[in-house]
Amino acid sequence: MLGRQCPDREETWQVVLTATTDANPYIRSTALNALGRQWPDREDTRQVVLTATTDTNKDVRSTALHVLVARFPDAAYPVVCEHAHRAQPTDLRVAVAKLLALLWPREPETLVLLTALASHDEEVVSSTAREALALVHDWSALAAG
Structure with a gap:
């Protein structure tokens, strides 16, 4: 659901981008999936996903790797x-x-x-x-x- 409402609005992208730095790893993972699904053509999405591959949480790192492989092979x-x-x-x-x-x-x-x-x-x-x-x-x- 995150990012699906109004994905063409910059504000929506900014909300999802902010969620990638949330304290909760589940929220970070969900935001990474949303970025990859809704905005795979943005270079800044690619950079956020690349950065998340070094996240301190293993589940977030795993999500980032899967988004990276799927969207930025x-x-x-x-x-x-x-x-x-x-x-x-x-x-x-x-x-x-x-x-x-x-x-x-x-x-x-x-x-x-x-x-x-x-x-x-x-x-x-x-x-x-x-x-x-x-x-x-x-x-x-x-x-x-």
Whole structure:
């Protein structure tokens, strides 16, 4: 509902933009989704979403990554790679492994990052990364042959 009423009004965008800095992480996540859905063509929306990928709340970071991938895919790959390098909660690491395999299987760093995640201490992260590696290898074999 946020941003759907009068999305062509600058005031509406400003209200949603302000909500991205609210103290409540649920409100920040909802605002990020609204920005991506209603104003994906605005460069300032892109910048707000990029900034939110470093939010202190894991759910907000996850939302920002998903909005970035869906609405700004050209900017998403380096950010997703950066999240693979950082200490992240389990569910975010799992999401990163899936995103890398599904969206960027041919990027050279994808194999490096998935291989590193495959030896992660947490079983769900390592097993997801191994499955992602298998998928990347299958796609590579199909493309080659």
